[in-house]
Amino acid sequence: MSGKQVVIGRETEQAQWETAVAAAAEAGTSVVQEYVDPQTYRLAMCADGVDEPYEVDVAPVLGPLLFGGRPAGVYARFYGDGTSGIVSVFGGSSSDNCVVAV
Numbered sequence: 001m002s003g004k005q006v007v008i009g010r011e012t013e014q015a016q017w018e019t020a021v022a023a024a025a026e027a028g029t030s031v032v033q034e035y036v037d038p039q040t041y042r043l044a045m046c047a048d049g050v051d052e053p054y055e056v057d058v059a060p061v062l063g064p065l066l067f068g069g070r071p072a073g074v075y076a077r078f079y080g081d082g083t084s085g086i087v088s089v090f091g092g093s094s095s096d097n098c099v100v101a102v
Contacts, residue, residue, distance in 0.1 A: 006086060010035055038084040045080065059084035 007020040024030035038059035046053045060076035077087040 008035065040082065043078075056080065057082045061087045 007017065009017050012020070024032075038061075040057040040059050042055050043058050044053040044055050058078040058080070059082065060078045063075045063077070065072045065075055079085075079087060
């Protein structure tokens, strides 16, 4: 939810990183993932007051959709200006852009 409690090692001071890793190991409830540089995707968009769609490069954050434990599509959140990072539909780093592929 909005990247709360997420620590990205490459963006963190060494002492803060070591503290976060020690706390995660002690609690035993954390997930560690390899950082992967985001790939951009060319997407046709429409804006308020614009008659024709235009294309923009976005760095989507993908989330699979499951209904009743069955695959049902993919939800993608992104910043309309092409920047990358933790994207949420709620909170300080929110995005009002999303697409759903079924």
